[in-house]
Amino acid sequence: MAFQLDGRMKPLRIAIWHNLPSGGGKRQLYMHVQGLLQRGHYVESWCPDTADQKYLPLGTLVKEHIVPLRGPRDHFHSPVRPLSITRQLLDSMEEQCRVCAEEISAGEFDVLFANACMFLRTTPIGGMVNLPSAIYLGEPYRWFYEAMPELPWIAPAASVEQRFSFRSLWQRTRGESTLNSIRIQARAELEYLKRFDVVLANSIFSRETILRTYNLESRVCYLGVDSDYYRPTGEPKERFVVGLGTIYHGKGVDRAIRAIGTIAAAKRPPLVWIGNGAWEDELEGYKRLAHALKVDFIPKVHIPDTEVVSLLSRATAMVFTSRLEPFGLAPLEANACGTPVVGIAEGGVRESITDGLNGFLAPDDDPKSLGGLVERFVDSPQLAVRMGAEAREHVRTKWSMDAGTDRIESALSTLISGKPVKMLLANRNKLLELEPTNNIRCNVEDTTIKRRMLHMKGWAHINDGRPATDSEIFILLRNTSDAQLLRTVKVTRTDVTRHFGNDTNYDDSGFLVHDTIRLKDPYTMGILIVRSAETALHVL
Numbered sequence: 001m002a003f004q005l006d007g008r009m010k011p012l013r014i015a016i017w018h019n020l021p022s023g024g025g026k027r028q029l030y031m032h033v034q035g036l037l038q039r040g041h042y043v044e045s046w047c048p049d050t051a052d053q054k055y056l057p058l059g060t061l062v063k064e065h066i067v068p069l070r071g072p073r074d075h076f077h078s079p080v081r082p083l084s085i086t087r088q089l090l091d092s093m094e095e096q097c098r099v100c101a102e103e104i105s106a107g108e109f110d111v112l113f114a115n116a117c118m119f120l121r122t123t124p125i126g127g128m129v130n131l132p133s134a135i136y137l138g139e140p141y142r143w144f145y146e147a148m149p150e151l152p153w154i155a156p157a158a159s160v161e162q163r164f165s166f167r168s169l170w171q172r173t174r175g176e177s178t179l180n181s182i183r184i185q186a187r188a189e190l191e192y193l194k195r196f197d198v199v200l201a202n203s204i205f206s207r208e209t210i211l212r213t214y215n216l217e218s219r220v221c222y223l224g225v226d227s228d229y230y231r232p233t234g235e236p237k238e239r240f241v242v243g244l245g246t247i248y249h250g251k252g253v254d255r256a257i258r259a260i261g262t263i264a265a266a267k268r269p270p271l272v273w274i275g276n277g278a279w280e281d282e283l284e285g286y287k288r289l290a291h292a293l294k295v296d297f298i299p300k301v302h303i304p305d306t307e308v309v310s311l312l313s314r315a316t317a318m319v320f321t322s323r324l325e326p327f328g329l330a331p332l333e334a335n336a337c338g339t340p341v342v343g344i345a346e347g348g349v350r351e352s353i354t355d356g357l358n359g360f361l362a363p364d365d366d367p368k369s370l371g372g373l374v375e376r377f378v379d380s381p382q383l384a385v386r387m388g389a390e391a392r393e394h395v396r397t398k399w400s401m402d403a404g405t406d407r408i409e410s411a412l413s414t415l416i417s418g419k420p421v422k423m424l425l426a427n428r429n430k431l432l433e434l435e436p437t438n439n440i441r442c443n444v445e446d447t448t449i450k451r452r453m454l455h456m457k458g459w460a461h462i463n464d465g466r467p468a469t470d471s472e473i474f475i476l477l478r479n480t481s482d483a484q485l486l487r488t489v490k491v492t493r494t495d496v497t498r499h500f501g502n503d504t505n506y507d508d509s510g511f512l513v514h515d516t517i518r519l520k521d522p523y524t525m526g527i528l529i530v531r532s533a534e535t536a537l538h539v540l
Helices: 024-038 083-105 166-194 204-214 253-261 280-292 305-314 329-336 367-379 381-398 401-417 420-425 428-433 494-499
Strands: 013-019 042-047 063-066 111-117 133-136 198-201 241-244 271-275 297-301 317-320 341-344 359-362 440-450 453-462 471-478 483-487 489-491 510-516 524-531 534-539
Touching: 013 024, 013 083, 024 042, 024 111, 024 133, 024 329, 024 401, 042 083, 083 166, 111 401, 133 401, 198 204, 198 401, 241 253, 241 305, 241 329, 253 271, 253 280, 253 317, 253 367, 271 305, 280 297, 317 329, 317 367, 329 341, 329 381, 341 367, 359 367, 367 381, 420 428, 420 534, 428 471, 428 483, 440 524, 440 534, 453 471, 453 524, 471 510, 483 510
Parallel strands: 013 042, 013 111, 042 063, 111 133, 133 198, 241 271, 241 317, 271 297, 317 341, 341 359
Antiparallel strands: 440 453, 453 510, 471 483, 471 524, 489 510, 524 534
């Protein structure tokens, strides 16, 4: 790690990128920034203007650069988009991230700490900066990989027995366009994620989801809770239960309503649901369900944090029914306010709620089983108070904000210490000093420069008998005072391996460049290959 001689960590210069709405993801980023600032690190943030600026704005803590995202942004929010909109989104995000990357590269930062994008989950910026890069990813774009309530790529139920007609042909054509849109976005999501040096997950469940979805490894970096902010207000417990999360299918509001509906009417508690947003059609559906089951359902949307803390403190219990929630910060926040949790043993909540210690977990979503656990707290207010106190102590010792800051600080410092070449690439003076090494074999098959846009393709590898598998290829441009690195896209070249007798794997030696040259003439151009902690340079 990066320590000074006295044993303390050297302050880092951390660049952050995010495109987060209000909610748990923004809260976890805000807490990370708070904790890093308290440790003496320097932080600056970049985001598009689609990111929420009202809920826990980072601009109150650090300098935040808001770089607009062009295009039909209202359509970007749709979970499944037409192909034309998806292409516009990808182009717009590439453009926005490129602007951010140029500004970050000029700022002499030590590391890029990216967070999720509400439209894509991952972001292309990891491949645009010559810095060690990490992304904190709670989940993939779940609408593509989970039934919410159905997978978007399966055929409609009616199509199974549908006979041919012009209408069915039109529906099939439209469906194929949607499927192509999903496939293109999913590919972009995967390729963007591959460009980061490390992927940080908020739970073991999230790590498994990332591996299942992308076949990529990630490192668990648990969050912490500010127990000085989330704390009992001193108000007495009241006979209601609380839920928290955006009001839509994924948060399982229907599960909570059905569970409360199984409790005898004479002692059935109201269900107060705190939402940082609501899907209006689904909210109306939940109101109808609650009316049918005679549940007093009280939605509270966009309320101040002070009221949130008050409700969490006064509630008999929290009911946490989210579907496959990656981690679930809300249960720990309720615990910190002295309130136990009743949840379903699925997703990340299995890692934060210990059954019988800071709450109870039902084995599945059976309403009667879940309602029975809620009823235990309703029947015994003393149990709610006692377990709530134990839950708060559990959060203070295991899930503290300091512990969360320790984990993120350690992850970023370890990343930096393990990427010395990345640090070199981020240093313009070092790039100017690099000397040719004369150990690269290469062939440039096409070079075109039009309106300062360079298109180049070919192959290159270090000529030392070792495979090209872990090599990264760059195009280095430099003049007497400045240097620019252009990243390449890796192209599989089995023909290169065959050409050199199949003795060494050079399949990964192919490259393709399509990028803008910002250096003014005259400049020299070279191929720079980075492998582990070594570099090789060939001047063209």
